[in-house]
Amino acid sequence: MKTDDTMQRNRRRILQSAAASLVLCALPPAARAADARKGLRIGVIGSGRVGGTVGALWVKAGHEVMFSSLDIEHDRKLAASIGSGTRAGTPKEAAAFGEVLFFAVPYAALPGLGRDLAAEIKGKIVLDASNPIPARDGDMAKDALAKGTGVASPQFLPGARIVRAYNEVGYARMRDEAHRAGERLAIPLAGDDAQAVKTAVRLVRDAGHEPVVVGGLARAREFDYGTPVFGKPMTATELRKALGLNP
Numbered sequence: 001m002k003t004d005d006t007m008q009r010n011r012r013r014i015l016q017s018a019a020a021s022l023v024l025c026a027l028p029p030a031a032r033a034a035d036a037r038k039g040l041r042i043g044v045i046g047s048g049r050v051g052g053t054v055g056a057l058w059v060k061a062g063h064e065v066m067f068s069s070l071d072i073e074h075d076r077k078l079a080a081s082i083g084s085g086t087r088a089g090t091p092k093e094a095a096a097f098g099e100v101l102f103f104a105v106p107y108a109a110l111p112g113l114g115r116d117l118a119a120e121i122k123g124k125i126v127l128d129a130s131n132p133i134p135a136r137d138g139d140m141a142k143d144a145l146a147k148g149t150g151v152a153s154p155q156f157l158p159g160a161r162i163v164r165a166y167n168e169v170g171y172a173r174m175r176d177e178a179h180r181a182g183e184r185l186a187i188p189l190a191g192d193d194a195q196a197v198k199t200a201v202r203l204v205r206d207a208g209h210e211p212v213v214v215g216g217l218a219r220a221r222e223f224d225y226g227t228p229v230f231g232k233p234m235t236a237t238e239l240r241k242a243l244g245l246n247p
């Protein structure tokens with residue numbers, strides 16, 4: 001009896017999802033494009049220099065952002081200074097709010113956040129800008145650099161669809177050179193999940209920078225802290241050349 005119920009429920013779900021796909025396909029191309037362009041809800045975990053800067057650029061591009069840190073008063077002030085489309089919350093609230101999450105915290109905070117936010121981050125797209133810096137984060141940073149952050153971050157944030165992003169250039173460049181004329185400031189990306197990488201590409205463009213997809217997560221180590229390209233602002237052409245990628 002139970003098996004019949006389950007089968008019926010599964011059949012209903014399949015029919016519903018097929019119907020939803022048909023409705024989407026029936027939309028005129030312009031409406032479908034508009035649907036793909038609609039603003040995303042983004043939860044920022046760590047609203048300091050990097051989180052605050054990139055979050056503000058996303059609000060300008062039409063996304064809704066919730067800022068979070070260890071200091072809710074700071075986040076409220078930040079949200080108020082940016083204006084509509086912006087709010088503040090705890091890290092748990094921001095992680096629940098965002099369909100996409102942006103982590104920009106000291107690397108040593110990642111293991112604890114991964115534990116505290118385990119339920120909220122599962123299955124979500126996470127752009128991770130956090131860098132392991134031994135002088136600040138201790139031995140765990142040395143381990144992470146030895147493995148590469150593309151291997152280490154998923155161990156701390158299990159179940160998240162991680163893309164390494166926004167870790168390689170300084171926040172002041174991200175802010176001051178967003179949407180600049182000519183070739184834009186390049187932002188290297190690495191991720192294993194194709195949909196997550198696609199979303200990261202869109203968000204980097206929306207912020208006014210040029211995404212350069214380096215490869216899967218294992219290749220994030222090529223632009224980790226301490227590598228020759230780290231901290232060197234480049235155009236996409238220059239970055240591709242420096243990393244030996246196809247032009």
Ligand SMILES: NC(=O)c1ccc[n+]([C@@H]2O[C@H](COP(=O)([O-])OP(=O)(O)OC[C@H]3O[C@@H](n4cnc5c(N)ncnc54)[C@H](OP(=O)(O)O)[C@@H]3O)[C@@H](O)[C@H]2O)c1
Pocket residue numbers: 045046047048049050051068069070071091104105106107109112113129130131132133166167168169170171172
């Ligand atoms: N600065 C740069 O130009 C740059 C560029 C690329 C990547 N990065 C990397 O990005 C990360 C952030 O750098 P940043 O310069 O933006 O640092 P920051 O200005 O010090 O900001 C760090 C943020 O993380 C928050 N935070 C710390 N521990 C937390 C926790 N357990 N839970 C929630 N939030 C927590 C801090 O909150 P409180 O202020 O309340 O403590 C603060 O909002 C670092 O890993 C850094 O290496 C930095």
